[in-house]
Amino acid sequence: MTFxxxxxxxxxxxxxxxxxxxxxxxxxxxxxxxxxxAGADVGRSTLQRYFPDREELVSAVIExxxxxxxxxxxxxxxxxxxxxxxLRRLVAAMLDVGDQVLFLYGDPRISEAITARGGPDPxxxxxxxxIRRGQAQGALDPDVSSDWIEHVLWAHVSxxxxxxxxxxxxxxxxxxxxxxxxxxxxxxxTAP
Amino acid sequence: MTFxxxxxxxxxxxxxxxxxxxxxxxxxxxxxxxxxxAGADVGRSTLQRYFPDREELVSAVIExxxxxxxxxxxxxxxxxxxxxxxLRRLVAAMLDVGDQVLFLYGDPRISEAITARGGPDPxxxxxxxxIRRGQAQGALDPDVSSDWIEHVLWAHVSxxxxxxxxxxxxxxxxxxxxxxxxxxxxxxxTAP
DNA sequence: CCGGAATGGGTCACCGATGACCCATATTGA
DNA sequence: TCAATATGGGTCATCGGTGACCCATTCCGG
Numbered sequence: 002m003t004f005x006x007x008x009x010x011x012x013x014x015x016x017x018x019x020x021x022x023x024x025x026x027x028x029x030x031x032x033x034x035x036x037x038x039a040g041a042d043v044g045r046s047t048l049q050r051y052f053p054d055r056e057e058l059v060s061a062v063i064e065x066x067x068x069x070x071x072x073x074x075x076x077x078x079x080x081x082x083x084x085x086x087x088l089r090r091l092v093a094a095m096l097d098v099g100d101q102v103l104f105l106y107g108d109p110r111i112s113e114a115i116t117a118r119g120g121p122d123p124x125x126x127x128x129x130x131x132i133r134r135g136q137a138q139g140a141l142d143p144d145v146s147s148d149w150i151e152h153v154l155w156a157h158v159s160x161x162x163x164x165x166x167x168x169x170x171x172x173x174x175x176x177x178x179x180x181x182x183x184x185x186x187x188x189x190x191t192a193p
Numbered sequence: 194m195t196f197x198x199x200x201x202x203x204x205x206x207x208x209x210x211x212x213x214x215x216x217x218x219x220x221x222x223x224x225x226x227x228x229x230x231a232g233a234d235v236g237r238s239t240l241q242r243y244f245p246d247r248e249e250l251v252s253a254v255i256e257x258x259x260x261x262x263x264x265x266x267x268x269x270x271x272x273x274x275x276x277x278x279x280l281r282r283l284v285a286a287m288l289d290v291g292d293q294v295l296f297l298y299g300d301p302r303i304s305e306a307i308t309a310r311g312g313p314d315p316x317x318x319x320x321x322x323x324i325r326r327g328q329a330q331g332a333l334d335p336d337v338s339s340d341w342i343e344h345v346l347w348a349h350v351s352x353x354x355x356x357x358x359x360x361x362x363x364x365x366x367x368x369x370x371x372x373x374x375x376x377x378x379x380x381x382x383t384a385p
Numbered sequence: 386c387c388g389g390a391a392t393g394g395g396t397c398a399c400c401g402a403t404g405a406c407c408c409a410t411a412t413t414g415a
Numbered sequence: 416t417c418a419a420t421a422t423g424g425g426t427c428a429t430c431g432g433t434g435a436c437c438c439a440t441t442c443c444g445g
Contacts, residue, residue, distance in 0.1 A: 010413070010421070028301060031223040033402065044423040046406095054404070085380070107301075109220060109355065142381050145373060148361065153374045156352035160344045163301065169340070181337060182345045186378035188277070189334050202391070202443070225432065236393040238436095246434070 015051055017041045019065045020100070022058060027103035028166075034058075063111060063118075066101035071124045073098050079127060084135035085184070091131060092158060092183070093176045099162035106159045128154070157183045207243055209233045211257045212292070214250060219295035220358075226250075255303060258293035263316045265290050271319060276327035277376070283323060284350060284375070285368045291354035298351045320346070349375045 021041030025032045034055060038048040052058035077094035079087040095102050105111055115122060132150050135141035141150060161179040164170040170178060213233035217224045226247060230240040244250035269286035271279040287294050297303055307314060324342050327333030333342060353371040356362040362370060 014421085034404095035402085046424070047422055049404070050422085055402095109299075139381060141379055142373075142377070145370065145379065149356070149370050149374065150379050152352045152356060152361075153349065153379060156348040157345065160348035164341070164344060169344075178337065178341050181334075182341065182378065184378045184380045185334070186374065186376045187333055187337065187342050187345055188376045189331060206391085226434095227432085238394070239392055241434070242392085247432095 011051075014041075014043060014047065018043060018048055018051055018058075019062055022062045023066055023104045024100045026059075026062065027100055027107050030108050060114075062104065063114065066098075066105050067115070067122060067124060069098050069101050070095070070105070071127070074124055074127050079131045080134075084131065084138055084140040087131055088135065088141075088184075089176070089180055091128065092154075092161075092179050095158045096161060096165070096176055096179070099165060102155075102158055103162050103166065106155050125151075154183065206233075206235060206239065210235060210240055210243055210250075211254055214254045215258055215296045216292045218251075218254065219292055219299050222300050252306075254296065255306065258290075258297050259307070259314060259316060261290050261293050262287070262297070263319070266316055266319050271323045272326075276323065276330055276332040279323055280327065280333075280376075281368070281372055283320065284346075284353075284371050287350045288353060288357070288368055288371070291357060294347075294350055295354050295358065298347050317343075346375065 018037070018041045021043075022037050025037050025040045029036070034048060035045050037058075038045045041048065048058075052061060073094040074091065077087075077090040079091045079094075081087065105115070128151060129147060132141060132147045132154075136143040136147060136150075157179055161170065161175045165172055165175050210229070210233045213235075214229050217229050217232045221228070226240060227237050229250075230237045233240065240250075244253060265286040266283065269279075269282040271283045271286075273279065297307070320343060321339060324333060324339045324346075328335040328339060328342075349371055353362065353367045357364055357367045
């Protein structure tokens with residue numbers, strides 16, 4: 002289960018490259034490999050040694066982002082407790098991996114690649130389960146399709162990540178804003 | 194006020210190019226000029242004749258998208274009537290120019306280019322006015338900054354445009370879904 | 386109907402990104 | 416300490432996108 006590349010020095014540089022790639026590519030999908038290498042504080046040769054070509058790098062970044070997101074969700078235990086509480090932990094967990102969220106959501110082609118890719122997407126599964134559980138228990142609007150709620154959730158969280166990455170929202174505190182408008186919409190709440 | 198290029202044949206080709214560019218670039222920001230030309234049913238030479246280089250094309254597309262969006266907003270008269278009604282017209286108007294919305298919102302660098310660009314952005318002004326008016330009249334949540342509401346609005350509408358462009362939502366009817374979750378959030382409405 | 390404008394396809398040179406190397410140096414771990 | 420390994424910088428050829436042409440054909444308007 003543990004990858005041999007994930008140990009010691011090679012593990013750290015690999016991690017640095019994957020993180021930098023997610024961060025740089027989320028802002029400029031057409032960023033140069035040299036840009037990514039620079040962002041990872043790594044020589045272009047080293048990056049190429051780890052990922053022979055661009056396509057391999059990108060697909061590795063996708064897998065890694067999905068894994069990080071899933072780990073973050075796992076730690077949030079969104080399968081437990083009242084749905085609305087779980088939703089709050091979910092949003093916080095997604096904001097914690099903001100670069101990854103922006104990378105995954107930012108490019109429509111990546112979203113397609115994920116669904117087209119045969120493999121399962123544990124993160125999407127978990128989120129879908131939470132939404133349906135929330136609807137079943139009456140915490141989330143049952144008249145809106147769970148698919149659309151999922152879209153709205155991603156759009157909302159991405160907007161929050163974007164705002165944070167541009168300094169428009171404080172790193173801690175963004176979750177509150179996201180949740181407020183996510184749960185209540187932008188309209189005035191006419192009842193507690 | 195009227196552009197000389199906007200008359201007769203040249204006007205139509207120019208329009209076809211700008212529309213195709215918005216559509217193609219909203220899906221692949223790194224699309225080839227040949228791709229765009231093909232999307233516009235136009236030879237690459239012709240595209241180049243209208244827009245000498247890529248940068249000029251992109252900035253022209255930005256201006257055009259802003260103009261189309263503004264026109265659509267103008268027609269929606271969002272300065273009049275109850276704020277919530279105006280909001281509904283606003284969303285419908287934005288969905289009407291979905292390609293343009295996706296192009297403008299999809300790429301973070303374009304958003305930056307717009308604000309960095311000295312010129313005024315009538316569309317943003319109008320939307321901002323509506324939001325503040327809604328807050329002042331108690332229709333929109335006054336405890337949330339108007340900036341954040343604006344972000345949420347764009348994110349929501351973009352998600353709707355995306356869903357439509359992928360066939361996940363019916364072309365007419367998307368507005369209803371967007372508005373429902375936009376106004377009420379994803380939570381259950383506990384009061385009428 | 387005719388002349389001029391618009392268009393499309395073709396060619397060409399240039400440039401930056403990329404991938405494949407190589408070797409000197411720095412770092413790691415025994 | 417020392418050998419193995421990882422790293423970084425450098426060079427080189429290739430390739431695709433781009434911009435600048437040119438010319439034959441088509442289309443529009445007078």
